[in-house]
Amino acid sequence: xxxxxxxxxxRYCTFMTQVFRIxxxxxxxxxxxxxxxxxxxxxxxxxxxxxxxxxxxxxxIQMTINIVSPMIPSYSTGLATREILxxxxxxxxxxxxxxxxxxxxxxSEIGTMRVTEQIDAMEIMGLNAAxxxxxxxxxxxxxxxxxxxxxxxxxxxxxxxxxxxxxxxISMENYVFGIQSFFNEWYIWYAIxxxxxxxxxxxxVAAYYGFYVKGGSLEVGQASTRAVVxxxxxxxxxxxxxxxxxxx
Amino acid sequence: xxxxxxxxxxxxxxRILYDINATFDTGKTNLIIGQSGSGKTVFMKCLIGLLTPExxxxxxxxxxxxxxxxxxxxxxxxxxxxxxxxxxxxDNETVLGNVMFPLKLFSPLSREEQLxxxxxxxxxxxxxxADDKYPSExxxxxxxxxxIARAIALNPKYLFCDEPNSGLDPRTSILIDELLSxxxxxxxxTTIINTHDMxxxxxxxxxxxxxxxxxxxxxxxxxxxxxxxxxxxxDFVFASKLFQEVKNYLEREYEDKSRSL
Numbered sequence: 001x002x003x004x005x006x007x008x009x010x011r012y013c014t015f016m017t018q019v020f021r022i023x024x025x026x027x028x029x030x031x032x033x034x035x036x037x038x039x040x041x042x043x044x045x046x047x048x049x050x051x052x053x054x055x056x057x058x059x060x061i062q063m064t065i066n067i068v069s070p071m072i073p074s075y076s077t078g079l080a081t082r083e084i085l086x087x088x089x090x091x092x093x094x095x096x097x098x099x100x101x102x103x104x105x106x107x108s109e110i111g112t113m114r115v116t117e118q119i120d121a122m123e124i125m126g127l128n129a130a131x132x133x134x135x136x137x138x139x140x141x142x143x144x145x146x147x148x149x150x151x152x153x154x155x156x157x158x159x160x161x162x163x164x165x166x167x168x169x170i171s172m173e174n175y176v177f178g179i180q181s182f183f184n185e186w187y188i189w190y191a192i193x194x195x196x197x198x199x200x201x202x203x204x205v206a207a208y209y210g211f212y213v214k215g216g217s218l219e220v221g222q223a224s225t226r227a228v229v230x231x232x233x234x235x236x237x238x239x240x241x242x243x244x245x246x247x248x
Numbered sequence: 249x250x251x252x253x254x255x256x257x258x259x260x261x262x263r264i265l266y267d268i269n270a271t272f273d274t275g276k277t278n279l280i281i282g283q284s285g286s287g288k289t290v291f292m293k294c295l296i297g298l299l300t301p302e303x304x305x306x307x308x309x310x311x312x313x314x315x316x317x318x319x320x321x322x323x324x325x326x327x328x329x330x331x332x333x334x335x336x337x338x339d340n341e342t343v344l345g346n347v348m349f350p351l352k353l354f355s356p357l358s359r360e361e362q363l364x365x366x367x368x369x370x371x372x373x374x375x376x377x378a379d380d381k382y383p384s385e386x387x388x389x390x391x392x393x394x395x396i397a398r399a400i401a402l403n404p405k406y407l408f409c410d411e412p413n414s415g416l417d418p419r420t421s422i423l424i425d426e427l428l429s430x431x432x433x434x435x436x437x438t439t440i441i442n443t444h445d446m447x448x449x450x451x452x453x454x455x456x457x458x459x460x461x462x463x464x465x466x467x468x469x470x471x472x473x474x475x476x477x478x479x480x481x482x483d484f485v486f487a488s489k490l491f492q493e494v495k496n497y498l499e500r501e502y503e504d505k506s507r508s509l
Binding site: 125126 | 296338339
């Protein structure tokens, strides 16, 4: 188990040294980059919006129900909702969700290319297939993920606002006052920095599992599952380390 | 010309290839034949450089593949075209996109010249009016043609084909064989075709290397293959019921003639 993990890590590092090479032609790289930003990033916007609104609403409801003490000011609901969204949901939870969507997409796409010999075809042409296929995915998603993170924050807060608007659990004034209270700008940067690391983990781990698939469609599916599980665990590990480093 | 000298290959301690020596001539369709699992695909992958043989060497027109540095290998690979068994077309590219792919990355030509070259290759394989179609929208035979067009786009010196007829009907197989033969002679390429299709052997087998259980058991051509004394080759050739019946018929004829004399 330990030996195989070390071997996998070594192979992952070797793979990354192949990926991070100067592209064959910059024009082709930028074309691929725009394509990947669109496919991995822009296409994830609807999912991020839907999940963030609902989770934002649920957090707001939970906070309202659980913070029932005359000692705690009523605007605490908005404040707690904001802190939860900014500190954990919009970066870590959203990354875990995107690991499922984006990670499985990347892994299955590259895995299929491997088993249908498309990667061999590229390598025979003299192309660095790892760099050509994977680099635009990593760069594209890392570049776009802050947009998703910020969008998630706004949509989560909007979800809470919808609860305030359409229920009598909390007034809109209290909610808005709450989300503006004791605001720490660093939390935004903290979330974005964490998301950048998570985006790298999601794309590179998924690409690694897809690139080294052996066999057929069954193995592609297995690689996709392994990619999502591994990147989720790595995201949680990185979350602990980054939280300690960035918030202490 | 491509030469293989004493090529041996092991996988997980199991020997797959045993000291294979073979020469593949320029301007000829060279065939590697053998049963499934005989090691011919492994041998071809060693020739291309996708696998590294543990022993022996591969020479491309005298250039020892093992001794080439990364840049020289990259340069050599631009001189190689490859037709894969499953065509290996890029799913997200159209027919034109697939043929343009190597040109965009490795050709010094302008965009217009690249398009002109791609259209020429597509026309050469007889695939007009399919530029905008995706691989999933065309038949297996058409996919092979696109793969051939892509393989010849950079005007390669060496063309490798891994079972180009697999999954095709006999008529389309013959068309693909003829196309490969024509292209080889037209451009003076060194073409190596990995196959177990006897139609191809008899149709375009200008030089044939027979691999059996990892050994090179016989070399010759389509004219000499039926006169071979190699037992393993005869087992392979006459495994087909049609060939077996022809062989039996000829033997009966020969015996009848012998008796009458």
